[in-house]
Amino acid sequence: MTPVPAGTRPVVVLVGPPGSGKSTVSRHLAELLGLAQRDTDTDVETVAGKPVSEIFVDHGEPHFRELEREAVTTALATHDGVLALGGGAVLDEHTQAALAAYAAAGGTVVFLDVSLAHAAPRVGLNQSRPLLLGNPRARWAALMEERRPVYERVATLRVHTDARTPAQVAQEIRRHLAERDAAGTPDTQEDA
Numbered sequence: 001m002t003p004v005p006a007g008t009r010p011v012v013v014l015v016g017p018p019g020s021g022k023s024t025v026s027r028h029l030a031e032l033l034g035l036a037q038r039d040t041d042t043d044v045e046t047v048a049g050k051p052v053s054e055i056f057v058d059h060g061e062p063h064f065r066e067l068e069r070e071a072v073t074t075a076l077a078t079h080d081g082v083l084a085l086g087g088g089a090v091l092d093e094h095t096q097a098a099l100a101a102y103a104a105a106g107g108t109v110v111f112l113d114v115s116l117a118h119a120a121p122r123v124g125l126n127q128s129r130p131l132l133l134g135n136p137r138a139r140w141a142a143l144m145e146e147r148r149p150v151y152e153r154v155a156t157l158r159v160h161t162d163a164r165t166p167a168q169v170a171q172e173i174r175r176h177l178a179e180r181d182a183a184g185t186p187d188t189q190e191d192a
């Protein structure tokens, strides 16, 4: 096994609901910063050998959440680039504690915020999101109402994505990271 260098951790972690753009923005941001990109949904799919939607059908959501917790723990400890989490990863208490420790050590957790009006067309009727099956708009709205306080609590920065392209969102995050580095101060709760 390759030893993990002491102090290795992501440069930035993206959280938010389905369709907020975590996966897409993480790729843009990694490109902008010249860093590696990682997505815990992809890590879970690699471990399980099947897509997220099939894991839900074949083994149920609790099993998916166990694999997800493992994937988040590993990525937070070993990935030194841009990390996108699955939309529901922040619901896990262990993950909440891990993100709190990461933020307390100066890490940046970005909540990609989005309204229902903009999220609905982004997620559409895509069958790959098992939690939105049936009535994607209503299910997304209920899920966001329940989760918004959690996204806000774990984040050190909230970035609005409604009127921005994924590339613009990535640029906004890069601007924030550069400002923070120039100021030499860790993140506090901020809006951008």
Ligand SMILES: Nc1ncnc2c1ncn2[C@@H]1O[C@H](COP(=O)(O)OP(=O)(O)OP(=O)(O)O)[C@@H](O)[C@H]1O
Binding pocket: 016, 017, 018, 019, 020, 021, 022, 023, 024, 025, 041, 086, 087, 088, 122, 123, 129, 161, 162, 164, 165, 166, 169
């Ligand atoms: N700011 C944006 N403006 C317009 N479209 C966007 C924006 N961000 C993402 N999209 C589009 O929305 C869709 C969903 O984006 P993406 O898969 O990155 O979301 P996600 O947050 O990773 O969702 P999930 O939680 O399901 O993994 C993609 O087709 C993507 O191109």
Ligand SMILES: O=C(O)C1=C[C@@H](O)[C@@H](O)[C@H](O)C1
Binding pocket: 017, 018, 041, 052, 085, 086, 087, 088, 089, 128, 129, 130, 131
């Ligand atoms: O919001 C959620 O709970 C999910 C979002 C996706 O990223 C996947 O992790 C899965 O579809 C569950």
Ligand SMILES: [Mg+2]
Binding pocket: 022, 023, 024, 039, 041, 084, 085, 086
């Ligand atoms: Mg994603």
